[in-house]
Amino acid sequence: VESKSFYISRSDYFFLFLHNRINALAKIRRARPGQRFINALLIVDVQYDFIDGSLALKNCPSQHQGEQVIPVINRLLTDIQFDVVAYTQDWHPSDHISFYGNLHLRSHLLADDSKPADELKLFDTAVFLLDDKKSMKKERVEQILWPAHCVQQSHGAELHRDLMIVKPTRKRKVINLLKGFDKDIDSYSAFWDNQKVRETLLNSKLKEYNVTQVFIVGLATDVCVFSTAMHSVENGYSTFIVEDGCRGVDETNIGLRLDELINSDCAIIQSTDVKDLI
Numbered sequence: 001v002e003s004k005s006f007y008i009s010r011s012d013y014f015f016l017f018l019h020n021r022i023n024a025l026a027k028i029r030r031a032r033p034g035q036r037f038i039n040a041l042l043i044v045d046v047q048y049d050f051i052d053g054s055l056a057l058k059n060c061p062s063q064h065q066g067e068q069v070i071p072v073i074n075r076l077l078t079d080i081q082f083d084v085v086a087y088t089q090d091w092h093p094s095d096h097i098s099f100y101g102n103l104h105l106r107s108h109l110l111a112d113d114s115k116p117a118d119e120l121k122l123f124d125t126a127v128f129l130l131d132d133k134k135s136m137k138k139e140r141v142e143q144i145l146w147p148a149h150c151v152q153q154s155h156g157a158e159l160h161r162d163l164m165i166v167k168p169t170r171k172r173k174v175i176n177l178l179k180g181f182d183k184d185i186d187s188y189s190a191f192w193d194n195q196k197v198r199e200t201l202l203n204s205k206l207k208e209y210n211v212t213q214v215f216i217v218g219l220a221t222d223v224c225v226f227s228t229a230m231h232s233v234e235n236g237y238s239t240f241i242v243e244d245g246c247r248g249v250d251e252t253n254i255g256l257r258l259d260e261l262i263n264s265d266c267a268i269i270q271s272t273d274v275k276d277l278i
């Protein structure tokens with residue numbers, strides 16, 4: 001008798017995948033019964049440099065077209081009355097640690113187990129030992145070396161002109177948030193820098209406005225959107241990634257990161273699902 005194979009077909013996998021997503025959704029929705037939801041839309045880093053500039057996603061392994069998120073986001077802003085809308089911008093000084101071209105500024109700070117400076121390439125991860133300003137100890141900082149991008153005041157750091165910028169009204173708060181301005185600490189998340197040294201104002205604002213649900217769109221799915229979503233869950237918000245409103249750097253990483261988010265009770269949804277959730 002032939003033993004039954006444990007091979008999972010593509011369609012089974014898709015079903016499991018869908019099943020997991022719906023379970024995650026049910027779980028986080030159950031968490032707050034009988035309550036009016038206060039909804040925030042976080043629009044992450046819809047900036048020229050990630051669309052057609054120095055770190056354009058179309059030149060990354062995913063070859064995604066970052067501008068495709070814009071009509072999706074604009075439609076959400078038009079169709080849905082969010083209580084809070086937040087726009088974030090990556091906002092780096094020109095000597096920022098994340099720029100490959102700045103490696104020479106900190107090559108003397110590379111850890112012993114880091115790839116040496118002359119072997120590090122663009123998109124590699126360097127390991128630096130930096131002084132921790134609080135504890136006075138050396139802090140291990142793993143840093144992907146990106147092309148220079150989103151330099152403060154540059155065109156590349158501006159929000160794309162086609163992105164709808166809504167104004168605050170009596171019913172709607174608007175938050176503008178800059179991140180990554182410390183030259184020695186990168187900041188993927190809109191809530192915290194990568195070393196969790198400094199918290200942004202985002203969480204205190206969302207708490208002040210009594211937000212219960214956070215919907216996240218923007219760039220890039222596997223980097224800043226992912227980190228922002230993880231911290232959103234951690235801060236107790238029912239958190240939704242609007243998948244068709246996001247584009248990412250690398251397909252494999254996007255898949256891994258979305259699975260990680262699902263396991264953390266973040267729901268992955270499509271923009272057409274939003275109106276039924278608010």
Ligand SMILES: [Zn+2]
Binds near residue numbers: 090098150180
């Ligand atoms: Zn950056």
